[in-house]
Amino acid sequence: MEVVNKKWPIEKLFAQREEILKTWETGNEVADIKKGIEYQKSIPKAKNFAKKLKEAKENKVTLVQPRAGVALVNEHIALLQFLQDEGGADLLPSTIDSYTRQNRYAEAQKGIEESVSSGRSLLNGFPAVNHGLENCRKVVESLKSPVQVRHGTPDARLLAEIALAAGFTDYEGGGISYNIPYAKDVSLEKTIYYWQYVDRLVGYYQENGVEINREPFGPLTGTLVPPSISHSVAILEAILAAEQGVMNLTLGYGQCGNLIQDVAAIQTLEELAEEYLVNNGHENRQLTTVFHQWMGGFPQDEAKAFGVISWGASAAALAKATKVIVKTPHEAMGIPTKEANAQGLRTTKQIINMLKDQTLPESKQLLLEKEMIKKETRAILDATYKIGEGDWAKGAIRAFESGIIDIPFAPSRFNAGRILPARDNDGAIRLLDSGDLPLTKEIQDFHNEKIAIRGKAEDRDPSFQMVIDDIYAIGKGFLVGRPS
Missing domain, CATH: 3.20.20.240 (Methylmalonyl-CoA mutase)
Known part of the structure; x- marks a missing residue:
């Protein structure tokens, strides 16, 4: 097919x-x-x-x-x-x-x-x-x-x-x-x-x-x-x-x-x-x-x-x-x-x-977050289009095969499953491991720095344990999965 x-x-x-x-x-x-x-x-x-x-x-x-x-x-x-x-x-x-x-x-x-x-x-x-x-x-x-x-x-x-x-x-x-x-x-x-x-x-x-x-x-x-x-x-x-x-x-x-x-x-x-x-x-x-x-x-x-x-x-x-x-x-x-x-x-x-009559004021943090989301998304979509040779359907299939798109914790064997997300010290979602996502060094450094700041604040090395802690955190009454 x-x-x-x-x-x-x-x-x-x-x-x-x-x-x-x-x-x-x-x-x-x-x-x-x-x-x-x-x-x-x-x-x-x-x-x-x-x-x-x-x-x-x-x-x-x-x-x-x-x-x-x-x-x-x-x-x-x-x-x-x-x-x-x-x-x-x-x-x-x-x-x-x-x-x-x-x-x-x-x-x-x-x-x-x-x-x-x-x-x-x-x-x-x-x-x-x-x-x-x-x-x-x-x-x-x-x-x-x-x-x-x-x-x-x-x-x-x-x-x-x-x-x-x-x-x-x-x-x-x-x-x-x-x-x-x-x-x-x-x-x-x-x-x-x-x-x-x-x-x-x-x-x-x-x-x-x-x-x-x-x-x-x-x-x-x-x-x-x-x-x-x-x-x-x-x-x-x-x-x-x-x-x-x-x-x-x-x-x-x-x-x-x-x-x-x-x-x-x-x-x-x-x-x-x-x-x-x-x-x-x-x-x-x-x-x-x-x-x-x-x-x-x-x-x-x-x-x-x-x-x-x-x-x-x-x-x-x-x-x-x-x-x-x-x-x-x-x-x-x-x-x-x-x-x-x-x-x-x-x-x-x-x-x-x-x-309904209130808005979140534009701030340096909001603008930075928007900028990084746009850079990451464009990097993924543009690589998908390229690998599909100009066809988005072919690109989607090949992007998942190659890990250009990778959904964390998905059950599908057609998903690479290599990326690991974790929260930073402010509770935003970052990449502990970016797998094969087509991200620039600038983007990867941004994620690494954010995760490192959390590790320093918690006095522990960033690891898979952070991911586990974050998955269960809200159920325990928190956003960030800090060490007990």
Whole structure:
């Protein structure tokens, strides 16, 4: 399979579509794509994700969105209505279950049946493919807010078909961000190809007058991911999506914990994405940003968990992210109750409302952080383009093979896994070991110096122990993993 960054002819999409719709019986329900397009056109403007994000960006408002999904339709609707009405969510998700993410629809069906028998959800999300077109439309029609599909699926083609025809107006994921952090043995050639299908499908809806927003998964593995790594993947997936005709893109970043670095990251993400999209012939794209509250370990104590949530809300608000994905005080214990989920939303909204008129003043530290993130990201992306001989799809595959792009702690055997991130003395994410990233000596010296300052302050040599300490630090009530 040779994957190239070239817009698919519509005949190619439709030819593959016939086979994709046969992979589960509910695929037959969306065979007439024109009906899906007409249904999307009937959805009110207030329930369209892209339009609501555009309005928020223009008004410099940060919207709040939870994660949520259960096995059965009525219970899923009740959960989302509660988060909408009691939590004050501006945007809503349908988080998909693990069986659907792996295209194991027969096991998802069994999970639905057992959930009915037991009277409680025995799946960790909403099995949209199994529920089919009409049930998914029932979800959309029961809510006042726009709804997004959030999942983690390497091959998300059938799920995309059903979700778009059902009226979901935002589709999350990408061929890199829903492969390397999620799967062990799935090649990038396959997943980039699968997601070209998804993006061409979204592009076809766009060509027929329907705005669908696309959101690559920003946090990747979620813990100690340097901004330049997540930026590089986000921008790569944005370019690949734009080539297939996607016009609305929300690029994400997972909170690192140092306020200045987090604000710098959101600001540079949009600036760099605009730069690379325009330079590759993709003008007039609507670009928005999403800030993910801390994706690592949480304290078990709920009061302390609210502290972590509030810090994430503060960073999102001061960075002026277009939306923030909200955590709950039950993060350390597993799937949250709807009440806990709503509490996280209300906490976040309170902070955002208090900070909406404030900005983080421009400072020497902020400017330096932005400069370094831009230098690192450009170094990675430019090397990716070069190794791909001018083709971003080929470049992405070869960049991972060579370690030019390397995601820390990823399970994929197609990821080099050589870099080691650790915090500096101020809690910003730096590189203890930069692996084979194509960084200049200036950049490497910057990271080494920052790590050395921490080592001196802690009276220990920088080592892998620092990485371990930092991974567990927030769960223990700190940001930097100092020696006890």
